[in-house]
Amino acid sequence: MRARLIPLIVFAVMLLAGCVNTRPASTFSPATLSPPTQSLRDLTNLPAPAGPIAVAVYGLRDQTGQYKPSPDSSFSTSVSQGAASLLITALRDSRWFKPVERENLQDLLTERKIIRALEQPQDKAQVQLPALRPANMLIEGAIVAYESNVRTGGIGVRYLGVGPSELYRQDQVTINLRAVDIRSGEIIQSITTTKTIFSIQVDFGLFRFVSLQHLLEVETGFSRNEPVQQCVREAIETALIHLIAQGAKDGSWRLKNPDDLNKPLLQGYLKSYDEQTTTIPMTASERELLPNGDKNGTQK
Secondary structure (H helix, E strand, O other), X not given: OXXXXXXXXXXXXXXXXXXXXXXXXXXXXXXXXXXXXXXHHHHHOOOOEOOOEEEEOOOOEEOOOOEOOOOOOXXXXXXXOOHHHHHHHHHHHHOOEEEEOOOOHHHHHHHHHHHHHXXXXXXXXXXXXXXXXXXXXXXXXXXXXXXXXXXXXXXXXOEOOEEEEEEEXXXXXXXXXXXXXXXXXXXXXXXXXXXXXXXXXXXEEEEEEOOOOXXXXXXEEEEXXXXXXXXXXXXXXXXXXXXHHHHHHHXXXXXXXXXXXXXHHHHHHHHHXXXXXXXXXXXXXXXXXXXXXXOOOOXX
């Protein structure tokens, strides 16, 4: 009996050693900058504008109403509540916009009052602070949707109590951004982007009776989840690139060199947008339901 147990014990030790090796080399690591995304690289490589636009961001609200599933706290939201900060960072990185402080405007005004109070003697003229810079455009929007378990699946095989398994899950977050003309209130551009959040879990297990009264069970595995904050950030950056590209195409703002509109980077995003907004041809039954409709599905 001992001779039969030795190979199984050795196999279990090897599995546990492999599991230990999958852990990070150091439990504690220094803070680093957030890793760049592909959308950030595209954002920073956009052609230069004719001039940066002063924009105001009052917030980017979470309108999903989604909370993390159990066993997490029911008061913990599924998405970041700091999306406005991510948007402001993306606006600055793009070099197309100059964001002005509006989210905490009252704090800024209070500090300016304190400066005047401290630097203004009673018998002298009032201290002159530079005027606050007005914005030419509002950037608004929200996290409009968060869908859990959009797609789930897995695969596994077990022979004589030994085998691997794999599970995956896809969630989805949707962002909307819009540019608003301050003077007229007109919505110049509006873009909606979606980012898939991917999670995967891989397990390997051993479950076997080594004797009538002895059961050997060994499990190892790992899981990997895309950070929701990074996915929200990437969706915001992608929406901002589409916003810039569509505005440059429609003449809402100008490029420093008009010929840059034909560069592959901008053309790629313009083509992607056009493919998404192309009208899907109607079926014959749908055309019959149109009042005064012709055979092409267009209304007279």
